[in-house]
Structure formats: structure tokens, C-alpha cells
Amino acid sequence: MSDEAVIRVKNLRTGFGDHVVHDGLNLEVLRGEVLGVVGGSGAGKSVLLHSIIGLQKPWAGSIEVLGQRVLDLEPPERAALEARWGVLFQDGALFSSLTVAQNIQVPLKEHLNLNQRLMDEIAMIKIGLVGLPPESGRLYPAELSGGMRKRAGLARALALDPEILFLDEPTSGLDPIGAARFDALIKRLRKTLGFTVFMVTHDLDSLNAICDRIAVLADKQVVAIGDMKQMLNERHPWVVEYFHGPRARSAGL
Amino acid sequence: MVKADESTGTTTLNQTQPTPAWIKFNDDEKIALGGSWTIGEAERLDKELVVIHDGDGSRIIINISELERLDTAGAWLIHRTRKALEAAGAEVMLDGMNPEYEVLLNEVAANDQSYPPLLHTNQLAEWIARTGEVTLDTLRRARDFIGFFGLIVLTLLRTVTHPTRLRLVPMIHHIEHVGLNALPIVGLISFLIGVVIAYQGANQMKQFGAEVFVVNLIAVSILREIGILLAAIVIAGRSGSAFPAHIGAMKEHEEIDAKRTLGLDPIEVLVLPRLLALVLAMPLLAFFADMMGLLGGGLMSWVVLDIKPDQFVERLGNAVSLWSFWIGIIKAPFFAVIIALVGCYEGFQVGGSAESVGHMTSRSVVEAIFLVIVVDAAFSIFFQLVGV
Ligand SMILES: Nc1ncnc2c1ncn2[C@@H]1O[C@H](COP(=O)(O)OP(=O)(O)OP(=O)(O)O)[C@@H](O)[C@H]1O
Ligand SMILES: [Mg+2]
Numbered sequence: 001m002s003d004e005a006v007i008r009v010k011n012l013r014t015g016f017g018d019h020v021v022h023d024g025l026n027l028e029v030l031r032g033e034v035l036g037v038v039g040g041s042g043a044g045k046s047v048l049l050h051s052i053i054g055l056q057k058p059w060a061g062s063i064e065v066l067g068q069r070v071l072d073l074e075p076p077e078r079a080a081l082e083a084r085w086g087v088l089f090q091d092g093a094l095f096s097s098l099t100v101a102q103n104i105q106v107p108l109k110e111h112l113n114l115n116q117r118l119m120d121e122i123a124m125i126k127i128g129l130v131g132l133p134p135e136s137g138r139l140y141p142a143e144l145s146g147g148m149r150k151r152a153g154l155a156r157a158l159a160l161d162p163e164i165l166f167l168d169e170p171t172s173g174l175d176p177i178g179a180a181r182f183d184a185l186i187k188r189l190r191k192t193l194g195f196t197v198f199m200v201t202h203d204l205d206s207l208n209a210i211c212d213r214i215a216v217l218a219d220k221q222v223v224a225i226g227d228m229k230q231m232l233n234e235r236h237p238w239v240v241e242y243f244h245g246p247r248a249r250s251a252g253l
Numbered sequence: 254m255v256k257a258d259e260s261t262g263t264t265t266l267n268q269t270q271p272t273p274a275w276i277k278f279n280d281d282e283k284i285a286l287g288g289s290w291t292i293g294e295a296e297r298l299d300k301e302l303v304v305i306h307d308g309d310g311s312r313i314i315i316n317i318s319e320l321e322r323l324d325t326a327g328a329w330l331i332h333r334t335r336k337a338l339e340a341a342g343a344e345v346m347l348d349g350m351n352p353e354y355e356v357l358l359n360e361v362a363a364n365d366q367s368y369p370p371l372l373h374t375n376q377l378a379e380w381i382a383r384t385g386e387v388t389l390d391t392l393r394r395a396r397d398f399i400g401f402f403g404l405i406v407l408t409l410l411r412t413v414t415h416p417t418r419l420r421l422v423p424m425i426h427h428i429e430h431v432g433l434n435a436l437p438i439v440g441l442i443s444f445l446i447g448v449v450i451a452y453q454g455a456n457q458m459k460q461f462g463a464e465v466f467v468v469n470l471i472a473v474s475i476l477r478e479i480g481i482l483l484a485a486i487v488i489a490g491r492s493g494s495a496f497p498a499h500i501g502a503m504k505e506h507e508e509i510d511a512k513r514t515l516g517l518d519p520i521e522v523l524v525l526p527r528l529l530a531l532v533l534a535m536p537l538l539a540f541f542a543d544m545m546g547l548l549g550g551g552l553m554s555w556v557v558l559d560i561k562p563d564q565f566v567e568r569l570g571n572a573v574s575l576w577s578f579w580i581g582i583i584k585a586p587f588f589a590v591i592i593a594l595v596g597c598y599e600g601f602q603v604g605g606s607a608e609s610v611g612h613m614t615s616r617s618v619v620e621a622i623f624l625v626i627v628v629d630a631a632f633s634i635f636f637q638l639v640g641v
Contacts, residue, residue, distance in 0.1 A: 096606035114296045118326075122292070125329055128364025142605035161292055161324035191356055193324060 004031045005064075006164060006196050007052060012061035014044070014051055021047050023220040025061070029164075034190065034197040036207045038242065039217030045200040046090060048217065049166055052198070053087055054078070066163065083111040086157030090168040090200075092149040094141040100127065100152045101137035107159040126155040129189070131181055146173045154182075158189075167199040171206050183209045204251040216242070272321055274298055282312060287319030290327025298327070302334050311343055318349025328354070328361040336365070401598050405528065408520045423526040431492045431527075432534030436541060439487050443542040446479055447471065447549025455557045464558045468565055469572040471550035476573060480543035481581040482629060485588040488535065489621035493596045496527055497617040500600025501610040509601075519601075528593040535589035536582050543581060576641050584632055588625050595621045 007029035014022045021044040029035050039045050050056040052063055054070040063070050068081055086107075094103050104123040108114055114122075127137050130151040141149055150173055157165060165186075171179040186197060187210050201207060207214055207228070214231050216224040218238045224231065231243050242248065274288035276298070290298065315335065320327075335345045347358075412418050454467040500523055503509050509519050547569070554560040560568070599617035603609050 097608035108292075112292060112296065114292075115299065118295060118299050121329060121333070122295075122326055124366050125325060125361055125364050128366050129325070129360065134366040140605060158325075161326065188356060188360065191353060193357070 005029060006031045006066055007198065008062075008064040009048075009052065010062045012048075012051065012063065013059045014047055014056065015059060020220060022051075022058075025217075025221050027215060027222050027225070029196060029198055030213075031196055032190070032194055033212040034186065034199060034210050036211035036214045037198065037200045037217060038202065038207065038214060040238065043217045044220070045217055046168055049087075049168055049198065049200060053082075053085065053166060079111070083107070083160055084162055085164040085166060086160065086162035087166040088150070088153045088157045088168060088170055092141070092146075092153035094149060094152055094156070096141050099138050099140055100132070100144070100155070103141070103152060104156050104159050107156065111160060122159070123155075126158055127152075129158065129185065130155045131178065131185070147175065147178060150174060151178075151182075161193055162195060164196045164198065167197065167201075169200055169202065171201060171203045176205075179203060179206065180209075182206075186210055204248055208251060274327070276301055283314050283316065285316040285319060286331065287317075287321070289322035290320055290330065291322055291324045292326035295326040295330060298330050302330060312346065313338055313343045314346045314348050316348040317354060318351075320354065323354050323357055325357065325361060328357045332358060332361045332365065398594075398598055401601070402594060404520055405524060405594065408518065408525060409528075412521065412525060418521060419529075420522060420526045423522075424530050427527050427530035428534050430495070431488060431531050432538060435487060435491055435534075435538060439484050439538050439542050440545040442487065443475075443480060443483050443545040444549035446483060447475060447546035447551075448553045450474060450479070450546075451550040451553030452557060455554065465560065465568060467550075467554055467558060468560065468568040471547065471554070472569050472573045473577060475546035475550065476543055476577045476581050478581070478629070478633075480546050481539040481584050481588065482625070483546075484535065484538040484542040484585070485592070485625045485629075486622055488531070488538065488589075489592050489625060490618055492527075492531060493592050493618045493621040494614045496593065496596030497600035497603065497614045498610060500597060501603030501613055504601065504603050505607070505610065523600075524593070524597045527597060528590065531589040531593045532586045536585040539582055539585040543578065580632075580636055580641065584629065587628060587632075591624045591628060592621045595624065 005028040007027070009025060009027040012022050012025040012027075013020070025048070027048075037045050037048070047056060051058050052065060052070070054063075054073075057071070066081065066084060068077070070078075070081070073081060094100070095106065098106070101120065101123040104126050105119045108119050108122065124134060124137060127134065132148060132151050132155065136144065136148060136152070141152065144152060150170065154167075154170060157167075171182055174182060183206050189195070190197065197210075199206070199211070211228075213225060213227055215222050216231070216234075216236070216239050218236065223236045224234045224239050226234075231239060234240065234243070272288040274290045274294040274297075275286070277285040277287070279285060288294075315331070317323075317331070323331075331347075335347070338345050350358075450471055451467060454470040455464060458464050458467050458470075500509075503523075509523075512519055512522060551560075551562060551565045554565055555562060596617045599613040599620070603613050
């Protein structure tokens with residue numbers, strides 16, 4: 001991990017109608033780190049993620065990813081930037097009319113010019129990497145279980161070996177063994193591919209196992225950021241409740 | 254023996270890849286790899302790694318110490334090459350390994366799984382099998398549709414005995430959507446068709462000096478056929494697509510399953526209000542279409558043949574009996590049932606993908622229009638036989 005910030009959010013203000021979701025939110029994500037973003041349901045974690053990847057136009061503030069201002073980019077520059085990150089949406093967001101293997105090949109086709117055999121091979125590796133059986137490559141999303149859809153979504157996010165991985169609740173809907181394996185996978189891959197992870201999660205085990213730093217979203221802002229030790233010493237009431245509640249105890253914090 | 258394309262390492266610099274990947278063949282037994290072996294270079298490397306080996310059991314050393322970057326695609330290419338060489342009988346050593354690459358190479362090796370092969374069969378056999386499948390599928394769908402119809406009738410009977418179960422509010426909502434909101438387009442189309450019939454009719458009738466019979470032509474065609482058909486076709490386009498799209502999207506999001514678990518009968522909640530709304534609205538739409546068609550025809554007769562409105566109305570009374578009017582209106586509820594049933598049925602057939610919503614929607618419209626016209630033809634024959 002270096003001190004260089006790959007994502008820089010300054011004074012972000014977002015909302016819907018007259019409902020303000022973020023107000024004066026600041027956040028920096030450093031190269032190579034795994035940042036866990038926590039917060040209550042409806043705190044605006046998904047909205048923050050969508051704003052950073054440019055799906056949601058903020059009311060005010062600036063967002064920089066890999067040194068580029070996401071909101072001001074022209075379409076070709078934007079496409080080039082998008083090839084450098086991968087996103088796993090909260091509900092998988094697979095293309096329902098394509099098989100899993102074809103889903104993984106969508107970014108490959110969009111950004112590169114590879115022959116079909118090579119794309120098939122790459123898709124099969126990604127399918128294996130995320131722990132899906134080879135047969136699932138030919139299945140359609142509707143034929144997968146919720147957890148399998150999540151893995152397939154992750155495989156698609158990993159298709160281009162991105163520099164930044166955005167994960168929205170990657171381990172929800174996975175069984176504990178699968179979740180632990182997922183954590184281990186992220187840890188392993190990060191070591192080699194050197195990607196940065198922006199991960200929204202409620203999973204205390206994941207936070208503990210793989211996150212270098214944790215950012216807490218509450219009161220429309222990031223109220224605390226730091227490693228697990230710092231979180232345990234935080235005084236903000238929500239943070240205290242979260243990291244000292246019964247679930248935190250059973251997770252061994 | 255290892256051979257490859259000699260054009261190695263000469264490609265231009267790519268903005269995200271600092272150094273292009275290269276492959277060097279030092280002698281028969283030593284290969285050096287360098288640069289950034291990433292997915293952007295994969296296509297080129299894939300072509301260059303045309304590995305030929307004569308299987309003499311020699312040792313081959315692949316030196317990767319000069320690699321600058323390696324990603325999954327690059328690691329896969331190295332792994333694949335190594336595997337191919339080993340399969341040909343060589344002993345392959347990887348030299349200059351660093352721990353990071355090792356993790357990645359191991360990861361790739363562990364997930365080396367070939368794409369499940371597709372079964373290739375005889376074209377003719379496949380064609381015959383497909384024909385059989387389509388036939389069976391059509392029969393199955395016909396059976397399902399009849400079952401669906403029976404289910405609706407049963408639910409309808411239950412509702413008749415317990416009228417409180419009728420969902421009045423959704424029904425009124427649907428009457429507004431399928432009926433009221435369709436008025437402008439149904440009216441406009443009927444009016445224009447009335448104009449066209451009057452104009453064309455006038456041209457023909459003039460040749461026999463029988464201009465005044467244009468009124469008969471307009472009255473009979475609009476009242477018996479055109480008014481109701483236009484209304485039915487417009488509604489088949491509107492509601493025949495809206496019903497399956499709406500029900501299909503609900504099915505996609507498990508809303509229908511949720512309704513069932515909450516003790517709501519999907520037929521009662523989703524189908525009956527739509528069906529009854531359409532059955533009530535269609536005769537009214539048909540009536541409106543009739544009036545607008547006559548209005549268009551009347552206006553045109555006035556313009557081109559100078560038949561005054563009062564003459565037109567008088568002539569109308571002589572030309573057609575009230576039966577002509579009722580024959581059109583009687584058909585309306587039948588067409589309404591067809592459109593509503595086909596639309597709802599196809600909505601419930603949606604499954605799996607967003608694509609299937611579109612597929613079922615277009616199928617519903619086509620089937621509804623087709624059935625409306627078939628039933629209209631049957632009615633014509635029937636009325637001919639009973640002599641009205
Ligand atoms: N498209 C939208 N239109 C209107 N309001 C929205 C929209 N998307 C999100 N919101 C609102 O923004 C707020 C934040 O939503 P967000 O989805 O970011 O929550 P979250 O922190 O991801 O919660 P969860 O943990 O449940 O996923 C919520 O109050 C939600 O009602
Ligand atoms: Mg969310």
C-alpha cells in the first residue's frame with residue numbers, strides 16, 4: 001500500500017428530490033488497500049459507490065478516480081477509465097440473456113480484440129477463480145442460485161484484471177464457507193494483481209479478515225475511518241454499537 | 254524444438270501497458286519472457302506462442318525474471334504454453350520466479366478447466382428433432398392455454414358467488430387505462446377510415462350514378478366490421494402488449510410468488526380486473542369507433558357528393574337495420590376476452606430473462622390480432638347462416 005490516493009471524493013453532496021443522502025462527504029482510498037465501507041441500511045453506501053463510478057450525478061463536490069475527474073470525462077476517455085475498474089453490483093446485475101461465460105466476455109469484447117478461443121479460456125479461469133464449477137459457464141443467470149449469481153458477477157468484474165474493484169456487499173448471500181473463501185480469494189488476488197478494493201459490506205468477518213481500513217458512513221458523512229483497532233476506540237454512537245454489539249463479539253472482535 | 258513467430262516485441266507502445274510483452278528464444282532450450290504480460294497483449298502473444306515441439310524429452314527453461322507485469326491472462330498464456338510443452342514430452346522449468354507471480358501462476362493452474370465441449374450432432378437429425386420439439390411445444394401451449402382458460406372461468410364463478418372478492422379499484426384503474434386512454438387513437442383512426450371509405454366509395458358509385466348508395470356502403474362496413482375491428486386491433490396493440498409486459502415484469506421480480514404466499518390468488522388479483530375491464534370497455538370503444546367512422550364518412554360524403562347531414566342520417570335509417578349495429582357490438586366482448594386472456598397468459602409465460610418479456614409481449618400482440626381476425630371471420634359465417 002502506498003500513500004497515493006486512487007479515489008478522492010471531496011465535499012460530495014448527493015440526494016434524490018428533497019432527500020439528502022450525502023452532505024459534505026470526504027473520502028480517500030489509497031492504492032493497494034482494501035477499504036471496507038460500513039453504515040446502516042439506507043446510509044447511502046450504494047449511492048456513494050454509484051457516484052464514484054459515475055452512474056449517479058452528484059449535486060456538488062468532486063470525484064477523482066485514478067487521477068481523472070469522472071464527471072468531466074469525454075466518452076472515449078471514460079471508456080478507457082472504465083476498463084480499469086470492475087464493479088460487482090449488490091444484486092449481481094448479470095445480463096439475463098447471456099450465459100455466465102458470455103457475461104464475463106462482455107467487457108473483453110467491449111475493450112479488447114481477442115479471439116473466441118482465448119476469451120473462452122479466460123472466462124473459464126475466472127469462473128474457476130471465483131469458485132464456480134466449469135458447467136456453470138453455459139448456464140443462464142436465471143438458472144443460478146443467488147450466491148452463484150454473485151460469484152458470476154465477481155467473475156465479470158474481474159474479467160479485465162482491473163486496478164480498482166468495487167464490491168457492493170460481495171459476501172451477502174454466500175454461505176460462511178463461501179464467504180471465507182471469497183475473503184481469501186480477494187486477499188490472494190490483491191497480492192498478485194495489486195488492485196485496490198472499495199468494498200461495501202456488513203460482514204464483520206470480512207472487515208476483520210481483509211480490510212486494511214474501514215470507513216463508517218453515518219449522518220450523511222464519513223464519520224470515522226481507520227483500521228479495526230481505531231474503530232474499536234471510536235466514540236461515535238453508531239460505531240460503538242456496530243463494533244461492540246453482540247455480533248461483533250461473536251465475530252471475535 | 255521450439256519455434257515462434259519472429260516478429261516478437263515490435264508492436265507499438267500501448268498507453269496502459271508501459272512495455273510491450275516480448276518472447277526471446279535464446280537457443281532451443283531457453284526461452285525468456287519479458288515486458289508486461291497483460292490482457293491487452295494477450296491476442297498478440299496468443300498468436301506468437303505457436304509452440305511446436307518434437308517431443309525429444311529435452312529440458313526447456315522459461316525465464317520470467319524480466320517480466321514487468323503479469324495478470325491472469327498473461328499467467329494463463331504461460332501456463333498453457335508450459336502445459337503444451339509438457340504434453341509433448343519436454344521437461345519445463347520456470348526460472349526467475351518471484352513469489353507474486355508464483356501465486357498467480359498457481360491460481361491459474363488450479364483453475365485450468367476446459368470449456369465443456371458442445372455436442373455436435375447430425376444436421377438432419379437436429380432439424381427433425383427441432384421440428385418435433387416445436388410441434389410438441391405448440392401442443393403443450395395449446396393445452397396450457399385451455400387450462401388457463403378453465404382456471405379463469407372457475408375463478409370467475411367463484412367471484413360471482415362472492416362478489417365482494419371482486420377487485421373494484423384495480424378494475425376501474427384498468428378501465429381508465431385500456432378504455433378511456435384509448436379513445437383518442439381509436440376515434441382518430443376510425444374517423445380517417447370513414448373518410449377513406451366515403452371517398453373511394455364515391456369514386457366508384459359515381460360511375461353508376463348511384464352516389465347516394467355510398468351511405469349504405471359506409472353504414473354497413475363501419476357498423477358491421479370496421480368499427481369493432483379497428484377498436485379491437487388498436488386494443489390488441491395497446492393492452493395486448495401492456496398486459497404481458499406488466500405481468501411478466503412482476504413475475505421476473507418474484508412479485509407473483511410473493512402474492513401467492515400472502516394468500517392472494519394471482520388470477521383473481523391480476524387477470525380478472527384486466528379481463529372484466531376490457532370486456533366492459535370494448536363495446537363502448539366499438540360504439541365510439543362506429544360513431545367516429547360514420548362522422549368521417551358523413552363529412553366526406555358532404556364534401557365530395559354534397560349529401561347534406563340530414564340526408565345522410567335519413568338515408569342511414571333506410572340503409573341499415575339496427576341489427577347491423579348490434580352485430581358489431583356483440584363481437585366486442587368476445588374480442589375483449591381474447592385479447593385479455595392471450596395477454597395475461599403470455600405474461601405468466603415470461604421466465605428467466607429480460608429478453609423473454611419482450612418475446613412474450615410481441616407474441617401476445619401477434620396472437621391477439623390473429624385470433625381476433627379468425628374469430629371475426631367465424632362470426633361473419635355464422636351471421637350469414639342465421640341470415641342477419
Ligand atoms: N433511485 C433512488 N431514488 C430515490 N431515492 C433513492 C434511490 N436510490 C437510493 N435512494 C435513497 O438513498 C438512500 C441511500 O440508499 P443506498 O442504496 O445507498 O443505501 P445503502 O447504504 O446501500 O443501504 P443497504 O445497506 O440497505 O444496501 C436511501 O434512503 C434510499 O431511499
Ligand atoms: Mg446498498
